Amino acid sequence: VTVWLVGAGPGDPGLITAKGLELVRACEALVYDVLVAPELVAEAPEDALLIPREKLKQTEIDALLVELGSRGLDVVRLKGGDPFVFGRGGEEAHALAEAGVPFEVVPGVSALSAVPASAGIPVTHRGVSAQVTLVSGHSASGEALDYEHLARTPGTLVVFMGLSHLPEIVAGLVAAGQDAETPAAVVSNGTRPDGQSVTGTLGEIATLVDGLISPALLVVGDVVGVAAELATVAADAQALLA
Amino acid sequence: VTVWLVGAGPGDPGLITAKGLELVRACEALVYDVLVAPELVAEAPEDALLIPREKLKQTEIDALLVELGSRGLDVVRLKGGDPFVFGRGGEEAHALAEAGVPFEVVPGVSALSAVPASAGIPVTHRGVSAQVTLVSGHSASGEALDYEHLARTPGTLVVFMGLSHLPEIVAGLVAAGQDAETPAAVVSNGTRPDGQSVTGTLGEIATLVDGLISPALLVVGDVVGVAAELATVAADAQALLA
Numbered sequence: 047v048t049v050w051l052v053g054a055g056p057g058d059p060g061l062i063t064a065k066g067l068e069l070v071r072a073c074e075a076l077v078y079d080v081l082v083a084p085e086l087v088a089e090a091p092e093d094a095l096l097i098p099r100e101k102l103k104q105t106e107i108d109a110l111l112v113e114l115g116s117r118g119l120d121v122v123r124l125k126g127g128d129p130f131v132f133g134r135g136g137e138e139a140h141a142l143a144e145a146g147v148p149f150e151v152v153p154g155v156s157a158l159s160a161v162p163a164s165a166g167i168p169v170t171h172r173g174v175s176a177q178v179t180l181v182s183g184h185s186a187s188g189e190a191l192d193y194e195h196l197a198r199t200p201g202t203l204v205v206f207m208g209l210s211h212l213p214e215i216v217a218g219l220v221a222a223g224q225d226a227e228t229p230a231a232v233v234s235n236g237t238r239p240d241g242q243s244v245t246g247t248l249g250e251i252a253t254l255v256d257g258l259i260s261p262a263l264l265v266v267g268d269v270v271g272v273a274a275e276l277a278t279v280a281a282d283a284q285a286l287l288a
Numbered sequence: 289v290t291v292w293l294v295g296a297g298p299g300d301p302g303l304i305t306a307k308g309l310e311l312v313r314a315c316e317a318l319v320y321d322v323l324v325a326p327e328l329v330a331e332a333p334e335d336a337l338l339i340p341r342e343k344l345k346q347t348e349i350d351a352l353l354v355e356l357g358s359r360g361l362d363v364v365r366l367k368g369g370d371p372f373v374f375g376r377g378g379e380e381a382h383a384l385a386e387a388g389v390p391f392e393v394v395p396g397v398s399a400l401s402a403v404p405a406s407a408g409i410p411v412t413h414r415g416v417s418a419q420v421t422l423v424s425g426h427s428a429s430g431e432a433l434d435y436e437h438l439a440r441t442p443g444t445l446v447v448f449m450g451l452s453h454l455p456e457i458v459a460g461l462v463a464a465g466q467d468a469e470t471p472a473a474v475v476s477n478g479t480r481p482d483g484q485s486v487t488g489t490l491g492e493i494a495t496l497v498d499g500l501i502s503p504a505l506l507v508v509g510d511v512v513g514v515a516a517e518l519a520t521v522a523a524d525a526q527a528l529l530a
Contacts, residue, residue: 061395063397064304065300128401129405129410130401130410133412134414136410136518139518140517143525144522146526146528146529153401153405153479155395155397156401158398159372159395160370163372168371168377170374170378177423179421192442199437
C-alpha cells in the first residue's frame with residue numbers, strides 16, 4: 047500500500063482510530079481536508095509533506111494522490127468523518143485503482159451517530175427508533191432530496207448539511223406531509239469543544255439556529271426526545287442524591 | 289465521569305478510537321461484549337476487573353454498570369461498533385442517569401460503513417447512491433421490518449443481522465416488490481482477518497452464503513457493483529503496468 051484513505055472522525059481529534067493515528071504519525075505526505083482537526087495534522091512527522099485540500103477540486107485531489115502514490119511515497123489522505131459515508135472516498139479509490147496505485151481504506155467514526163451522540167441523542171433506541179436514514183443536504187451532492195419518500199420513512203432521519211440549506215430541507219419535509227411537531231435537533235461542530243446544539247419541533251427548528259455555524263447536522267425523529275428525557279432523569283437523580 | 293460507554297469499532301482492534309484505547313488502558317473495570325476483539329481486552333491494566341458481558345441480560349448489565357459506577361470505579365463499558373447504533377447504549381445511559389452515576393459516551397466506528405468498506409463497497413458513491421438506510425434484522429430487536437417501505441427506498445440498504453435471518457429478509461424485500469436483480473453482498477466478520485464476503489443478486493444471495501458465519505451484514509444496492517468495478521479497474525491497470 048502506498049496511499050491510505052483514512053477517516054479522521056467527526057471533529058474531536060481523539061476520535062481518530064488508533065490505526066489511523068499510527069499511519070498519520072508515520073506518513074511521508076499528508077493530504078487533509080479543511081475540517082480535519084489541526085491537532086491531527088500536527089501529528090505528522092516534521093519532515094512530512096503537508097498538503098491542505100483547500101481550494102483543490104475533487105479531480106485535482108484525485109490527480110495529486112495518484113502522483114504522490116506513483117512516486118512511492120507513504121501517503122495518508124485524511125478525510126473528515128468516514129471516507130465512504132459522503133466522503134467521496136470511492137472517487138479517490140477509483141482514480142488510484144485506474145492508475146495502478148495500491149491503496150487501502152481505513153474507516154473512521156462518521157458524524158452520523160457521533161454528532162447526535164455529542165448532543166445526547168442515540169440515533170437508535172429500543173422502542174423509539176429501529177431505523178436510521180442518512181442523506182446529504184449539501185446542494186453540492188447534485189441531487190435533490192426525495193421529500194415525498196423521506197417524510198414517510200420511519201425511525202430517525204439524519205441530514206448532513208450546510209446550515210443555509212436548513213429552511214429549504216424543513217419546508218420540503220413538511221410540505222411532503224411530515225408532522226411539523228416531530229422532534230428535531232441541529233448540532234453544529236458536534237464533538238468539538240465549541241460544539242452547540244438546539245432542539246425543538248421540525249416546524250420551528252429553522253428559527254432556532256441563530257448563532258450556530260456550519261458544519262451542521264439535522265436529526266429528525268423521536269430519538270431527539272430521548273436526549274431530553276436522559277437529561278431530566280439525570281437531574282432528578284442528582285437532586286435526590288444532593 | 290465514572291462510566292464510559294465506549295465503542296470498540298467493527299472488529300479490527302486497530303479501529304477503536306485513540307480516546308477509547310486510552311480509556312481502556314487506564315480503567316479499573318472493563319465490561320465487554322463477546323464480539324469485542326480479545327486484543328482490546330488485553331489492553332486493560334493487569335489489575336483491572338474484567339467482566340465479559342456473555343450470559344448477562346441487558347437489565348443485569350445495566351445494574352452491573354450502576355453498581356460499579358456507584359463504587360466510584362473508573363469503568364469502561366466496551367461495546368462492539370458504536371454504542372448508539374443498534375448498541376443499546378441508550379438503555380445503559382438511561383440506567384446510569386436514573387441512578388445518578390455520571391457517564392459519557394465515546395463513539396466508535398460502526399459496522400455500517402466499515403464492514404462494507406472491508407469488501408471494497410462504499411455505502412455512498414457519487415452518481416450511484418446518495419442515501420443510506422440502516423435497519424437491524426435481528427429478531428431480538430423485537431420489530432418486524434417494514435418491507436413495503438424498504439423495497440421502495442432509494443440508495444443503499446444496510447441490514448445488521450444474524451445469517452439465519454437472511455432468507456426471510458431477502459424473501460420479504462422481493463415479495464414487497466424489490467427487484468431480485470438488485471446487487472447484494474453479505475459480509476461476514478468484516479474488518480477481521482477471517483472476514484469473508486459474497487456478492488450476487490438479491491434474489492440469489494441467500495444461496496451463496498454457505499460457510500459464512502455470524503455476525504454478518506447485508507448490503508443491497510448498486511454500490512455493491514462499485515466494488516467489482518474498482519477491482520476490475522485495478523486489475524486492468526496492474527496488467528498494463530506489468
